[in-house]
Amino acid sequence: MKTRYIVYAALVLVVAFLIFNKFHGAKNKDGSGPTAGAAKNGKRKNGPVPVKVMIVKDTSVSNNIDLTGTIDPNEKVNLVAQTSGNITGIYFQEGSHVSKGQVLVKVYNQDLIASLKQNQYQVALAKENEYRNRVLLQKEAVSQQEYDTSLSSFNSLKAQSDVIKAQIARTEIRAPFTGTIGLRSVSPGSYLSPQTSIATLVSTDPMKVTFSVPERYKPLITVNSKIKFNIASSQKTFTGTVYAVEPAIDPTSRTLTVRARAANPKGEITAGGFAKINLTLDQTPRTIMVPTECVVPDIKSSKVFIAQNGKAVAKTVQTDLRTDTQIEIVSGLKAGDSLIVSGIIQMRPKVPLKIIKVIK
Template structure:
């Protein structure tokens, strides 16, 4: 039975009852009216209408792009081992030289003279040793005298070898077949070990060097194939990883990787900047949901899942993500229906109804 506010008002005006009791009766009547109105609204509105997303396994990968540089297979700065004046310069800039080719010859006449002197001394010492050996057979000399002559021969041979090594150091030869860059010295110049004569590079085979974040270190190993483009180039090139650094750089938290370039192209020049495309963290059975379905919390992340006709808040762990989707590594299973709209108004165990249902393929096509 509803309340008649007009009758209650007249009773307040003409009744002899205490005013406080009459006001309490009026307040009680108003509260009942409000409760009846809220109940009527709830019965008329029914379950909350929301959009849903059906979870299915998908094949996804985390594609990233990192900077890199092209390097020659080998690169050597040509320097002299000893100081001296250049008496012969056999360097043609930009040319290809064979292994062992004489590039620079330093002044060595003093060493050649010393070598000849030692060679003459060695001949005399060897004849003396021969005579001493014959005399020793007939006891013409003591064993000690003969041993001293043998020692003299050995010392001279060692001195000759030392001078020959010094002469070899006055010659600078190509350590391998490669292309000579620009030379920095001229004929007649005085050369010291600190001076760079030129740079020799082996450009028939190039290497690609780049660094990846430490979380992907386990995904890249010897034999891994990458593709890249050089700055200003349009073609896509390929390379195969030959080695990685033994540990992660503590300052940058990255792992250095070196790959062997499989292609040969005029735009592939040592030192050129490269953009390396990597497909990392690939998962053939990834559970992907829209990013707006994840509710961040102070200590975890949650999603709202349809359980029969009610909302259930489930704690999840995330993995690979892009601009529209995020991978769920723990907390969901294939076939679950995740709520994607009205998340702020939903309460645990509240009644919900799915209106529009989507999946990963339909949202990908729409994009």
């Protein structure tokens, strides 16, 4: 019984082998089987690789970095009084433009004005007394001591007059600079003390843009460097000029604080805002920039491939500045070289090439 089963199994295997050989043998003969495919692939592998090349040329490039910063007013002060008293007048509108020296608030000062008038009468009398004694001294009718006493009294009263005038001036709060005044926190008739905030005065033209740059860029940051920046409240790109650089590196962040001024004649830039900054560090007038994907990193260096006499030639290059899409080549390439920009993964030295496009 077992022998019969073994014979049946052997017959099934023979029939299966004949059927398989019949169909797959025919495919190999007509070139459609796996052997033929391998042959075709082998032939394709040995043929020239289609590539695109770019003619290398000198170009100028700017070294730019993107940063973030804050926007501050050119000047900002919290207005307070220098003396205490009841407010007798408020002479500004909230959110209005005020000029330097303009009176904004007055505090009660009638008692000081009365004291000044009394002092002025005394000054006038002392002045006449000093004049009479001076004439009499020339005629030797009074002593030098009597004249000196009258002169001292006159000068003392004048000094007292200056003190009262200064006290009166302190009862008037004036704008220290031209700008825009904010919301007031006092009312007419309320008691004002030196600890009471009246309002905030800001100068918004120009505006200050403060930002930090990494320590390694310190040699490239100079006064008069130009910046471009954007703000959330406008689609416009604004420009500014660096006018001050902090002399010391922040030991915590290892960054250098830089400040620039930006014109704001229309008030489009708001103080306290967030700025996206593009800073131009320097400009190289003649250099070579190539697509990033063309540069193949190696263990100790980088290389690119150029087309030369119909074959690929590897060139060791030295790189420097990088952008989102390009990289600077400082050595290893020269103007006029035919740089391979496609099919990089297939490149090997002496691989035959078929140039399908030349980019100039």
